[in-house]
Amino acid sequence: MNERPRPEGDPVTGDKLVVFTPSGRRGRFPVGTTVLDAARSLGVDIESACGGNAQCGRCQVELCEGEYPKHGVTSCADHLSALVTEEHERGLAPGRRLSCTARLLGDVVVDVPPASQVHRQVVRKAADARTVETEPAVRLYTVEVQQPDMHSPSGDLTRLEDALEFEHGLSGLAVDAAVLPQLQPALRAGAWVATVAVHLPHRTLIGIWPGRREEVYGLAVDVGSTTIAAHLCRLGTGEVIAAAGRMNPQIRFGEDLMSRVSYVMMHPGGEKELTGAVRAAVEALADEVARDAGIAREDIVDASFVGNPIMHHLLLGISPVELGGAPFALAVDRAVTQPAAELGLAFHPGARAYVLPCIAGHVGADTAGVLLAERPDLSDDMTLLVDVGTNAEIVLGNRRRLFACSSPTGPAFEGAQISCGQRAAPGAIERVRIDPVTLEPRIRVIGCELWSDEAGFAEAVAGTGITGICGSGIIEVIAEMYLAGIVLPDGTIDGALAERNARVRQDGRTYAYELVAGAEGRAPLCITQNDVRAIQLAKAALYAGVRLLMERAGIERVDRIRLAGAFGSHIDVKYAMILGLIPDCSLDHVSSAGNAAGTGARMALVDVRARREIENLVRRVEKIETAVEPRFQALFVDAMAIPHRTDPYETLRAAVTLPEMPTATAAEAPRGRRAGRRAVR
């Protein structure tokens, strides 16, 4: 505690502020609102199985004590209602509360630990698309086994198999070598009752325990180039019981994918180091989620993996060098099922690992995960799925056909190649508005909910400073510069403005826009002509890939756009469309798909039918290699303009006032299937 008066809610309404970490979501609620209700109305995932009756203990949160100047909050224990009997009885860890009983009395910062975090997400996903039924690859069967009889000698395994056939109709099973030494002790310890785990796709007995056992667990892993995320699930129900993420330790071999491939090219055998690093990270995550959930790592009997082709290959111990150049040949594209131990992963000795299939050399198992989570093939709507990273992976289709490609966007959308670009981290500019008259910007910075023209902003960001601009910020600033007339439709920063506005200034032979003034020896943050060009190239590549698929599909409009991954979660889709990253579409029908790849991994983990579906679906996808597609270059050139040289973006213009587009002469209009299009205005 300190001398400062406690922040006691909104001065007008008296509502209390609650900030949830790690999501960063925040809102104000009347005194007495439970933390769980607040979380629900903010869309923060907190698990609760008992309907908020303090019975299940799953909705635990942790109060973060102390001052949070960025949030303008001092958070302390007496800003929540006192512990109730059920909380005392449960013996919660210090600082832990049941969110269904803790009520807001003042402003608080509340952390949602992984074990409480993610259940809703899967249930929501499952509820979205299909029933919550699961059909895990690894199933438990409890059997009563006949005791040995000297008069009719037979091995314990034979009698166990007889029981499995008699009680469960299972026959012809293979048996893991690791099971054999466990067999006799388990049968005797369980008084001739035992539970076995059977990997059904390979009809293999992979584990045995004495007596009855109800639960085993699986790990769904999304191996990203930057971060690796793992979800621990109950295989019987599909329920997520813990989640964790960490940086991909391969980053020490190269920040982006291509530099890791280069590392292997320069250091023959270096793939072993990269493989070892990613596997060690998966094992560390497994330890972390197992600890959080109170299980042993040996209780994990199945795992599923998604990742881009290079991560996919490195996880499997395959050198990615062939993916570094044409013809971009995958070693293996089909789904891979292996003993986890053969992938160097020490879970249960019989644990299996399922790696989702890749689609093409640049369209990986992560996209397969997105496909599985989104299932565009179940709808008549023509859906566009876009997952933006260093490459953009693009899927377009509906019930009838599916197309996929990868566009070489480069890392500009991740803030690289931008003069003041940086990763999304505290201090990075994430939101920008530019007054079209004065050209004055307003910004917001990660870690602070205030806009730069609000009182207290300077103090709030004093800790981190304003350090650069992240991916979503760069999209917004360039779109706002375009809306304000600073950037012309052809991407030029209008030098004429420099004469009447100090924000626009000469920068060598081109011009730049000053977003944040320099101060105290710190250089100003400017958006340069090169920055705009980098984004133009990236967005043109993305749009050209999308348009290539649209041409193949023979369509002029998509019905729905889903943006997957972190980029999709953070950008404002309106600005993405204003800049022309994505084609025209009703803004209501553009949304974030969240971590759809990870969701796909979880679905494949707990449901063998999902595995069969994605394996079949991937075979149906028509793969298009942009690198050898002559149309791609033409489409790319057309897409350099903001939002586009020929696409009228009629729906967008109906919602947002855009600057006039340049006039295209009839001679410039492309021929062929696009020749029939209306003249652009």
Add this chain to the structure above:
Amino acid sequence: MNERPRPEGDPVTGDKLVVFTPSGRRGRFPVGTTVLDAARSLGVDIESACGGNAQCGRCQVELCEGEYPKHGVTSCADHLSALVTEEHERGLAPGRRLSCTARLLGDVVVDVPPASQVHRQVVRKAADARTVETEPAVRLYTVEVQQPDMHSPSGDLTRLEDALEFEHGLSGLAVDAAVLPQLQPALRAGAWVATVAVHLPHRTLIGIWPGRREEVYGLAVDVGSTTIAAHLCRLGTGEVIAAAGRMNPQIRFGEDLMSRVSYVMMHPGGEKELTGAVRAAVEALADEVARDAGIAREDIVDASFVGNPIMHHLLLGISPVELGGAPFALAVDRAVTQPAAELGLAFHPGARAYVLPCIAGHVGADTAGVLLAERPDLSDDMTLLVDVGTNAEIVLGNRRRLFACSSPTGPAFEGAQISCGQRAAPGAIERVRIDPVTLEPRIRVIGCELWSDEAGFAEAVAGTGITGICGSGIIEVIAEMYLAGIVLPDGTIDGALAERNARVRQDGRTYAYELVAGAEGRAPLCITQNDVRAIQLAKAALYAGVRLLMERAGIERVDRIRLAGAFGSHIDVKYAMILGLIPDCSLDHVSSAGNAAGTGARMALVDVRARREIENLVRRVEKIETAVEPRFQALFVDAMAIPHRTDPYETLRAAVTLPEMPTATAAEAPRGRRAGRRAVR
């Protein structure tokens, strides 16, 4: 060389002596005989593929230079003809000769190295029983794989699988994780031609090499409690290209099986040490045979194993404690096929291991190997197979039915429990003859080919001394004592003889026979009443087991007896029958089956049909547990007499003059199915 005149052959015929190691076989041949011819006439296995024309180089032997007083030989290079041109051209290692060109000029000791040793043995076996065709579990397939095409992206594995299906009709293969990293380098190094190894029983791709490859190898291993023997075979042809054996290092945990089981009972988890020891020995043998054959250990892609149930379990990492007591439950009786790596064996990363099935708690995969090598089920003759170790494993049957049991003979046949018993090693008495009039013995000792009444015997054994009596010696001495009337049919040493012959003397309350007189402070070697009783118990157990199976089969006579294993190779079957170890049978129809268990392992290694056959055959075997069979005790008591209380041994008596049998009264004759037998004389 030394001053002594060279031993220049037989003083009468001038023939030269040749001694082959490691077999110890020896013989005299005219000057100019080739070493290969000498070997052949002695039954020494030396490989030769070119018909003795100095072309194939496979018949290499090594001249052992120096003095061999035990053999009465000085062996030196000029006791063989000079090197011929072909030998010079081949660049043989020092001391090496081609046995087809080296001719005897004097006495020599010649070592047959493993690489030259064993081919004939398998060819003989194969020629015995069936055609030499093989159908290995792991087969090689060479394919030409389509190159990747960006326009139709597919993984290299998919195109490899397409080629395997197109060229060889193979589809739906699983793929080992270890293959995936090899795939792309192999296809490119081989210019899109590659050879893959497929484990056909599991339809799994286990290995890949660039270009064409013609040969891979397998290892057949006989895991005995005392020694482990390994044969390296070409999988394509079944040919044995190297062999090696070594002591089972588990001996440090206990000389016999039960003491090893006790070790595990006393040291929970101790099975890991025993498993580690046997696996390390298998790997060392693999290294040895691979080196001898000039291949890499990684070229071994399949392995087969036989062993008694305890060795079988320990190889698989299973604690043998359940086998140490009733109900003697095997963990697994069916055949086991696993990746060799899962058994802790580092051959090729995808290598498989096949462990033959066990038959019952005391009748193991070694007996399955004997069954496979001997195939009693293919004949109408009623065949008795006996494999004597600490237990005797017994199989009886023909085309119609097969029976098996194990008899608790104890280790007396191995020289244990005998006052002067020892393992078969230089210095051990292996042959005995007793003059029925004077009761004077003549003996032969391992490591010396002279009988004790021949000139030079004392000098020849001076080095080792006469240290004890081995298994075959103890059978002979007691049988000869019986033939000489020293041992009466009830097993008593006849004390009445002590009055008139110094060889028979009082030994406490019983009598003993002095086989070797004491000298120079060395105690005499005597056969005591306890020694005779130990052999009586062992032989009665063996006979009772055999008779139990004969009763089950409803037969009074067997047509053929095959004695497997080292004991069977060394004993004189006549003496075994005189003592009543085995039932009456024409001596012409009693023979050694050699290392039939090891032969069975080799057959299973190179032929999947043999695996199916033995798996089916083992299921057909009717297992009889002597420990719970009431008849066993009665049969055991009858079998205590020498040769037997009721069995007339008519065939044997026609060939050998036996002492009169004691008269059995009609009241003593057993009832039931034996009641109709002729009265014994």
